[in-house]
Amino acid sequence: MINYILEEICADLNEFLRLRYSLTDDIVVLTPVRKDGSELSIYNNKVVVTAISFERDKDRKGEQGKAGYEKYMLLMRFMVAVVFDEKNYNQSLLIFWGLLEYFQTKSNYVVSINEDEEFSVKIDFENPSFQDLSNIWGLFGGSYYPSLIFKLTNIPVDAGEEEFESGKITSTSFKIKNKIK
Numbered sequence: 001m002i003n004y005i006l007e008e009i010c011a012d013l014n015e016f017l018r019l020r021y022s023l024t025d026d027i028v029v030l031t032p033v034r035k036d037g038s039e040l041s042i043y044n045n046k047v048v049v050t051a052i053s054f055e056r057d058k059d060r061k062g063e064q065g066k067a068g069y070e071k072y073m074l075l076m077r078f079m080v081a082v083v084f085d086e087k088n089y090n091q092s093l094l095i096f097w098g099l100l101e102y103f104q105t106k107s108n109y110v111v112s113i114n115e116d117e118e119f120s121v122k123i124d125f126e127n128p129s130f131q132d133l134s135n136i137w138g139l140f141g142g143s144y145y146p147s148l149i150f151k152l153t154n155i156p157v158d159a160g161e162e163e164f165e166s167g168k169i170t171s172t173s174f175k176i177k178n179k180i181k
Helices: 003-022 038-043 084-104 130-138
Strands: 028-030 044-055 074-082 108-114 117-125 147-157
Touching: 003 028, 003 044, 003 074, 003 084, 003 108, 003 147, 074 084, 084 147, 130 147
Parallel strands: 028 044
Antiparallel strands: 044 074, 074 147, 108 117, 117 147
């Protein structure tokens, strides 16, 4: 579910930026930020979206889920960073301004799971302190790029929900071992 929400936000944001700035290529990518920070250089002149924290949203109570469990309501923080090189810094600030315009209109974001089911998540702009921002970027290797942090709330977690097409894992290059006895 969270991958689907972030993929949908990225696609919508790409479309907005393409129209707003007459871009010919997509510039928004959903990717983790690596510890050494050097990985970001491969996303030069891109807008990078990455999840940075998850917790149970204790302010929102979930109703009964399809499998009989109480639904959890998830709270996720994600970061949107404008990763441009020094010679394109001025353009990065222009794109950054476009991000502000986009998210200003998206406080309630409707996610369509299929043609019969949709729900609304709330996107709030976070105001981290300078210390918190330094800590976050320190975790990512220390290089700072203009960025925004958002809190996404009202994400239902239902153990009995049906799968939808983008929820399938297509890679077989890893193995999950069940160690519960």
